[in-house]
Amino acid sequence: MSKRRSDWESRPQARIRKWYKEGFLALDNEIINHLTQTTQLPLHTEEEVVAQQEAMSTRQRERTLALERLDQYNMLTWARTRGRKAITRLHVILALALGAMMIFFLLETVAQMPRFGDPATPGANIVSERYITKGLEETGATNIVSGMILDYRAFDTLGEATVLFVAASAVLILLRIDRNKDGSPVQELIAAESDDQHYEPRNDRILQGSAMVLVPTIFLYGIYIILNGHLSPGGGFSGGAIISAGLILYLDAFGFEKAGRFFTYKTFTWVSFFSLMFYALAKAYSFYCGVNNLPSGIPLGMPGAILSGGLIMPLNIAVGMVVACTMYIFYALFRKGGL
Amino acid sequence: MTFVYNFPFFCILLCMAAGIFTSILKQRTAKILTFAVSAVVFILSALTLRLTLQLDEAYPFMMGHFPAPWGNEIRIGRLEALMATGFSAVILISLIAGMWHTHSFVSEQKTNLYCIMIDLALAAVLVLIYTNDLFTVYVFIEIMTIASCALVVVRQNGHTLVAITRYMIMHLFGSGLLLMGIAMLYGITGHLLMMPLQEAVGNIVKTGEHLGPLTVVIALITAGLAIKSAMFPFHGWAPDTYAFAPPLSSAILSGIISKAYIFVLIKFFFRVIGLDVIVTQQITPFLFVCGVSGMIIGSIMAISQQDIRRMIAYSSVAQIGYIYLGLGIGTKAGVEAALFQMLVHAAVKSLLFLSTYELINVSGDHKHFRYLHGAGYRNVPAGIVFTIAAMSMVGIPFTGGFIVKLNLAISGIAIGGWVRALVLIALALSTLLNSVYFLHTVVSIYRKPTQKLDYPEVQKMPPYVAAALIVSTMLIIYLGIGSEPILRVIETGLKTFS
Numbered sequence: 138m139s140k141r142r143s144d145w146e147s148r149p150q151a152r153i154r155k156w157y158k159e160g161f162l163a164l165d166n167e168i169i170n171h172l173t174q175t176t177q178l179p180l181h182t183e184e185e186v187v188a189q190q191e192a193m194s195t196r197q198r199e200r201t202l203a204l205e206r207l208d209q210y211n212m213l214t215w216a217r218t219r220g221r222k223a224i225t226r227l228h229v230i231l232a233l234a235l236g237a238m239m240i241f242f243l244l245e246t247v248a249q250m251p252r253f254g255d256p257a258t259p260g261a262n263i264v265s266e267r268y269i270t271k272g273l274e275e276t277g278a279t280n281i282v283s284g285m286i287l288d289y290r291a292f293d294t295l296g297e298a299t300v301l302f303v304a305a306s307a308v309l310i311l312l313r314i315d316r317n318k319d320g321s322p323v324q325e326l327i328a329a330e331s332d333d334q335h336y337e338p339r340n341d342r343i344l345q346g347s348a349m350v351l352v353p354t355i356f357l358y359g360i361y362i363i364l365n366g367h368l369s370p371g372g373g374f375s376g377g378a379i380i381s382a383g384l385i386l387y388l389d390a391f392g393f394e395k396a397g398r399f400f401t402y403k404t405f406t407w408v409s410f411f412s413l414m415f416y417a418l419a420k421a422y423s424f425y426c427g428v429n430n431l432p433s434g435i436p437l438g439m440p441g442a443i444l445s446g447g448l449i450m451p452l453n454i455a456v457g458m459v460v461a462c463t464m465y466i467f468y469a470l471f472r473k474g475g476l
Numbered sequence: 477m478t479f480v481y482n483f484p485f486f487c488i489l490l491c492m493a494a495g496i497f498t499s500i501l502k503q504r505t506a507k508i509l510t511f512a513v514s515a516v517v518f519i520l521s522a523l524t525l526r527l528t529l530q531l532d533e534a535y536p537f538m539m540g541h542f543p544a545p546w547g548n549e550i551r552i553g554r555l556e557a558l559m560a561t562g563f564s565a566v567i568l569i570s571l572i573a574g575m576w577h578t579h580s581f582v583s584e585q586k587t588n589l590y591c592i593m594i595d596l597a598l599a600a601v602l603v604l605i606y607t608n609d610l611f612t613v614y615v616f617i618e619i620m621t622i623a624s625c626a627l628v629v630v631r632q633n634g635h636t637l638v639a640i641t642r643y644m645i646m647h648l649f650g651s652g653l654l655l656m657g658i659a660m661l662y663g664i665t666g667h668l669l670m671m672p673l674q675e676a677v678g679n680i681v682k683t684g685e686h687l688g689p690l691t692v693v694i695a696l697i698t699a700g701l702a703i704k705s706a707m708f709p710f711h712g713w714a715p716d717t718y719a720f721a722p723p724l725s726s727a728i729l730s731g732i733i734s735k736a737y738i739f740v741l742i743k744f745f746f747r748v749i750g751l752d753v754i755v756t757q758q759i760t761p762f763l764f765v766c767g768v769s770g771m772i773i774g775s776i777m778a779i780s781q782q783d784i785r786r787m788i789a790y791s792s793v794a795q796i797g798y799i800y801l802g803l804g805i806g807t808k809a810g811v812e813a814a815l816f817q818m819l820v821h822a823a824v825k826s827l828l829f830l831s832t833y834e835l836i837n838v839s840g841d842h843k844h845f846r847y848l849h850g851a852g853y854r855n856v857p858a859g860i861v862f863t864i865a866a867m868s869m870v871g872i873p874f875t876g877g878f879i880v881k882l883n884l885a886i887s888g889i890a891i892g893g894w895v896r897a898l899v900l901i902a903l904a905l906s907t908l909l910n911s912v913y914f915l916h917t918v919v920s921i922y923r924k925p926t927q928k929l930d931y932p933e934v935q936k937m938p939p940y941v942a943a944a945l946i947v948s949t950m951l952i953i954y955l956g957i958g959s960e961p962i963l964r965v966i967e968t969g970l971k972t973f974s
Contacts, residue, residue: 243656246692250663259666259676264545275542292539292548296603296615299492303596303619306499306589307626315585406500413496421489425482427541 277437278367278446286372287449295420297374298456302413305405305463314474326474333473339392348390355383363457367446373453377460384465393469393476402476405462412455419448480527483520484552484560484606485537490516491599498592506588507575510595514571517598518564525557529965534972536608536671544608545672551608555815555969558962559605559739562819563732565951567598570731570826572944574724576937577833581631581722590630597623597728601736610658610748611668613740617654617704621647624733627725628717639716646703646713653700661693661748670747674974681753691757697744698759705737707763707800708770711793715777718789723833726785730792731826735818738799742811745803746974755806764804764895768902770797775909779916783843784836787913788828791869794906795821801902802884805895809887812966816883819962820868820876820955827865827948834858834941835921840931845917849925852918857942859921864949866914868956871907876955881907883963 251258268285276284286294314326322330363376388396426433438445469476494513498506528534534553536544543549571594582590600620607613625647629640662668664686665676680686706714718726745754754760774794781787799821802814838854839847852859868875881903888899955962 242692246660246689249686249688250660251686259664260662262666264666264672267546289540289542289547290611293609293612293615295492296612296619299495299596299599300615300618300622302496302499303593303622303626306592307622307629310586310589310593310626310630311632313586315583318584410496410500414493417489417493417496421493423541424485424489424539428482428485428538433541 273440276446276449277440278449279441280367280369280372282370283367283372283449283453284446287367287452288447291420291452292424294452294456295416298413298416298459301459301463302409305409305466308467308470312470312474329473329475333393337389337392337472341390344390348386352383352387352390355386356380359383359457359461363453364443364450366453367449368441368443373456374460376453377457378464380457380461381464381468384461385468388465388469393473397476400465400476402466405466405476409459409462412458416452416455416459419452423448480523481535481537481552483524483527484550484557484602485539487517487520487524487560487564488550488599488602488606491595491602495592495595495599498588498595501588501591503584503587506591510591511568511571511575513595514564514568514598517602518561518568521557521560521564524552525554525561525965528552528554528557528969532972544669545667548612549608549669550603550606551670552606553969553972554965555973556605558965558969559815559819560602563601563605563735563822564598566731566822566826566948567594567601567728569944569948569951570724570727570830573830573941573948574722574727574833576941577837578722578724586630590627593623593626593630594728597627597733601732604736604740608670608747609668610661610670610673610744614651614655614658617651617737617740620733620736621651621704624725624729627729628721630725631720631722633720635716635720639713639720643713643717646710650700650703650710653696653703655700657693657696657700660689660696664689664693670743673748674750677749677753681750694749694754694757694759698741698763701737701741701744702763702766702800705734705741706793706796708766708773708793708797711770711774711796714793715786715789718792718829719783719785723829726789727826727829730789730829731822734792734796735799735822738796738803738814738818742803742815743973746811746970750974751806751808751811760804760806762804763800764806764898767797767800767802767804768898770794771801771902771906772797772909775906775913779909779913781913782845784832784845784848784917785829785843787917788825788832791910791913792821792825794910795825795869797906798880798884801899802887805884805887805891805899807887807891808967808970809883809890812963812970813880813883813887815966815970816876816955816959816963817880820880820952823948823951823955824865824868824876827861827945827952828869831858831862831865831945834937834945835862837934837937838931840929845920847929848921849923850921850929852921854931855937857945858937861945861949862921863918864952866918868952870911870914874953874956876952876959878956879959879963 251260268281268289272281272284272289273279276288278284278288314323314329316322316326359376359378359380359382361376362371362379363373366372366376384396384400423433423435425431435447437447440446444450466476491513494509498509501509534551534556536549536551538544539548539550541547578587578590596619600616600623603616604613604620607616625640625644628643629636658668661673664680665673667673667676677690680690703710714730718730721729745751771794774790774792774797778787778790778794781790795817798817799814802810802812802817804810805813834855835848835851835858836843838858839851842848852862864875868877871877871881885900885903888903889896891899
């Protein structure tokens, strides 16, 4: 049997049932009692009549006000609870419908696009042909991708490196906890320090032991990838990410104090400043020479040798340093708001 | 190629290098460098404009050793040079008028980071104006998005954090749509440079092969850029961001950065796809409807605000609606009016945000209208400047806003049919609504306060700020009186634009 609600008595079904079973009197006995009681009072003087009328009208006014307020309150609670829930639900449904529609249309479009890897695809045109056939000759880089991003389309890559720089600066704005003017730490910084000491591993022998072995290897590997960027797959972006992984591992194993001996906020500023400035100036010089048909005087070298490819290797180093510093400072900022 | 031809390239590299250099500077030198860079960029852009006025054609400029379909390229014409000059002038004036009070929003140790963001945003704006390469557009839009987030969140309180979260989500969605569009366009044409793209798109339209994906590409890129420039149904991020960011950031964001996205959209329409294809693909009616509804609903929302900065933010949504109305008309005349509106609105909106800050500052830092009573007497220059900017917003003759509305109306009338009726009705209605809320504001700043107001003494506005505000006001009046040469530059520039 289903559970009866606690306000069953006052619901219309129950009232109808009561009326059906017990007739009119049983339903409205209370009202009748009330009516008979209130009209019993005898009235003596005019003043009393006026006073009573006033009292009644005041009561009436208060009652209407109270009812209005109750209505308002009910409406507001409805808006706050159920209404909001309904709107959220509507938003979810609309978002899902929109998402499903977009997925459908985009898949439909992709189905109409040229097939990937098809030799007749529009992508196989004079542009990629020159990159592939003349890339080595014109850029001196055995790795065509490096030659493309750092020579043919070097301006875009300058933009990409700047994206990293601007992202690092934006995160610094958002997360770095400033010190007071006299250099003493603020309360927030002290709290972050203590949180960090509490939650992060300290003097973990296993971690430190493996870091001792892994960190130098990771650094070497990263440096190899950066330096070899113009010869084999790799380059500044990937090598820099690997070096930053080594830095982060070192920081995790040995803590901020030891890492601070060779990498502080100043290191970050100066390294990223020098690498990006070098990139911008080198490219400005090379663009200027290129567009004005001046000889740039940068030798391309023997293809395949480590010192070849013109500006590509130095630019790869610059990009790698920026990437490594940026990733490391992201980690440090997210961990405790500074180095 | 003479030395003058290199100036746009110098401007771009100079801004980027200045951004990088600022990271090692202290507060004061960082500010000075930012001023200097924007001044130099303004001068170089003006010289470029002079050069392009002497040339008949726009000239391409290789960014590297390799010519167009292989290497990056920028392209410099009258229209680009005009926009660069106008925008850098507005940024310079905003910096002079807005930098003096950044210390009350930005902590001292982060001021140089703030300056980095301004420099890089300027660099990104210049690149978006000049570039001839669709992928460069994407890269620098990324820079601009991150920089503008930082410009807002540099003032750290709950409001800006909520506003910026919304901003980030919407803008990343927009960037995602744009990137998808660019990738698909590369997939069906095999090019990223705009000139070869134009040819390839022409072939697609002629042969009909891959026409379906092309429509989707146009829709994706238009939607992405519309979201990023706060077109009406996608304007949700705008009011809070503009209302709570530092005033200088609001001026740069709503004055310059949202315009740069629209300029990219116009470039995409004209140079990559071609306006006739856009019209036949039914993109313009969509922009038209969004523009009209933005003009009206943005104004209605602005009327209902109690906070002066939110009101200006909503009016910005309405003004962006004018630009999209001009684009949506789908004729060259409409686009010219839209371009002129971009210039006018850049000047007016930055001026409004900056002068509003001065009015708020002398009213005990209250932003509600009831506290602003008499602010126009407490700071006389700011009051006058605000009034003139408001007049331009409403479209009183002798201000830039009037010329905009006139040109929009003329280009709408030339079309005829229901477009003519809709343009005229929308302009009339929006002018009426604009005047309602700007009149209300101007009246409330010049009203004698009912009770004695006791606001704390504040630092007096330096005279050079007043001078900068007044120069900007004169610029608005110049745009209203001497609009003929500028309109002619826009017209001839648009001819050589594609």
